[in-house]
Amino acid sequence: MERYYKPLYKPNQVFCGSGQTAIVTGWTLKSTVKKKLEEHEYGAIGQLYSATRGINFLVRNLLWNPHIRFLIVVNATREDKNSGAVQCLLNFFRQGFEDGESEEGVKCWKIKSKVLGYIDLEIPLENLQLLRESIKCHEATSITEAVTLAKELAELGEKPEWATPALFPLVENLPTVLPGQRYGHRIEGKTIAETWIKIIHRIKTTGVLRPTGYDGQVQELINLMAVVTDEPPEFFFPEPSYLPIDRDFLEQYIPQILEDAPYHEGIKYTYGQRMRSWFGRDQIEQVIAKLINEIDAASAVINLWDSGCGNLFQRPDSSSDHEHSGSPCLTNIWVRVVDGEISLTATFRSNDMFGAWPANAMGLRALQRYIRDAIAQRSKYNLTMGPLVTLSQSAHLYDDTFETADRVIAAHYDRICNSRDYFDPAGNFVIELTSDEHGEKILVTQIPGSGKAVSYYSGVNAVKLVREIAAASPAIQTEHIGYLGVELQKAAQCLKTQTTYTQDL
Incomplete structure (x- = not known):
């Protein structure tokens, strides 16, 4: 039967x-x-x-x-x-x-x-x-x-069933999704570990629930930019570590990014193979040579997506990545040097932010340092390490990680956010009350890291001032603009009551 x-x-x-x-x-x-x-x-x-x-x-x-x-x-x-x-x-x-x-x-x-x-x-x-x-x-x-x-x-012949079928349903806990923007998100952290917590918190908070072709659901944000500014050379693993990978895993994973591998039937490519030999040329070496020859070039690009002909160098079929499953999630890498600082930007068409992103980010950071070191060894340029940026078109969590993600967020998110240094690239804003021939008003002075004032905003209406500052500095941190709203409202109240205003720092 x-x-x-x-x-x-x-x-x-x-x-x-x-x-x-x-x-x-x-x-x-x-x-x-x-x-x-x-x-x-x-x-x-x-x-x-x-x-x-x-x-x-x-x-x-x-x-x-x-x-x-x-x-x-x-x-x-x-x-x-x-x-x-x-x-x-x-x-x-x-x-x-x-x-x-x-x-x-x-x-x-x-x-x-x-x-x-x-x-x-x-x-x-x-x-x-x-x-x-x-x-x-x-x-x-x-x-x-x-x-x-x-x-x-x-060939051994049919054997009888060893038991009656046993059913053990899975308990599903669907998340509560809060309103939020669908496209375009930016998250920044000093380390990959810090940035990862912020990423999964953002997805679990406002990510949209969608069915997948893999018999489940994902919670997804579209077009998420993650910026890692200060990952140390030896990589930061918190103690105790909440990351889904450890150092042993990372040591095995990094060669998959940096090294070539021969093609074998049925064996999935590695990212290193795609960059080193899939298209018949070593794109990592090409980028190094490009930047040594033209250090400020905007064309140091590595492509991992195969439109259908490049793989003839590696395997007998000529199928496109559009035509089969298992196409690369990492599709492009850009390397830029600006003011002596080397940055790396990577684009993912699809990114499992819980299970895969930490390893992806650490592997890409290792590639960024490898390119920096190769340029230093072969030229006069001794570049500093700039940010690592990943752009994930589909940044998602799979449903079988929802509960684990919630536990990680509950245990670590508040502590990480509370330990921030409050630095904002938009600068500091000094608020004071002043007067001229038109009367008393609020004066806001914008001072970036250089310490030199770059802009002034003045008026008597706190809401109008907040809108003016936000329009002039669209990248200002949300917590910072909230703080300015509170302080400007205090200053406006002091104007009305003719009392002394002191900015709360």
């Missing part, structure tokens, strides 16, 4: 067949494995990117499909080693699990693995134990090995 795999969770991310073997391909493209197998030779084929976000769904789907008797886990790529997701899954079957807590302090089943992986307590211990005992787990280190093993297992 044919029994097709029926995934309850993330069904559009799984290829379903009539066999008794589930294949988890990790970062290897699932379509590459599927096209080498007949439908009866597999029950399900899907990818696994994250241990903390993916194993929960997989376990639930396997408990609902007890005719699956074999599991093949493909552990083949640098990305698999880096994320550790497939290794954590293997450890679940090999080493088991125990009572524990997530990094946010939520009680759960914790997989016995160096790679963090959790399963919800809603699934009883006896069901998880039965799952581990009933499914035979195999590791494959290549596509060829996985396909060969799947074909061999299909």
Whole structure:
């Protein structure tokens, strides 16, 4: 009797067949494995990117499909080693699990693995134990090995179901969305860790809820600019760290940005490969040479999007990134030098701001420093490190991170905002009462970091003065303009009552 795999969770991310073997391909493209197998030779084929976000769904789907008797886990790529997701899954079957807590302090089943992986307590211990005992787990280190093993297992004949289907629904908590602008956002922080907290707070507060093609929802802001001004060379990890990555992960990830990698069928590109060789030339080296030759050039650009012909240098097909899934999220990089300072701006068409942005930002910062250092070694220019800027057309959080994001915000957002230094590029504003032949009035002097006054505003109406200042300095920080409104209203009241005004600093 044919029994097709029926995934309850993330069904559009799984290829379903009539066999008794589930294949988890990790970062290897699932379509590459599927096209080498007949439908009866597999029950399900899907990818696994994250241990903390993916194993929960997989376990639930396997408990609902007890005719699956074999599991093949493909552990083949640098990305698999880096994320550790497939290794954590293997450890679940090999080493088991125990009572524990997530990094946010939520009680759960914790997989016995160096790679963090959790399963919800809603699934009883006896069901998880039965799952581990009933499914035979195999590791494959290549596509060829996985396909060969799947074909061999299909020849063993049909085995009976090891249990009745068991359903364990997920508890969904949809966020409350406050009104806010849809397009165009700017967030700035000194470090990537600080900026990240501000980003997820902004998205969780005003981001729009949208369905995805991946069986879930995202909360999204469109066109979000994140500016990191002072990330240290060794990178800042808070103690205790609230970031979704650690230093070990970062050490494995940075080479994916800086280094080339050979093309293999079914293996996803790396950003380094796209920049170093995908189009038949090393774009990072081209940018370095461009800036050495013309230090103030506005054309030091790296392109990662393939319109359909560049990949002929790397792979036999000529498909465009418009024509297939798995196209790069990072699409362009600009490097600029202004007044001896080197900045890097990166554009993402789609950006998972919770799970991916911190690693993306640190990898790009490493690239920015690599280019700076190469220019210093090969020329007379010893540039200082300027800001890192990311432009995310779709800046989003996936629904399986909503609760974790809320806990991180609750634990750290207020402290980070309260520790700010109140520096505003728009400058300081000195408010005083003065008089001339027309009578008494409020005088506001704008003084930037240079200490020299650049503008004056005067009048008797606080609202008009606020509007005038905001129009002249549109980038003024929102907290700063709120402070000016309060102070100008105080000054206007002092004018009316003929009392002394003192600015509250």
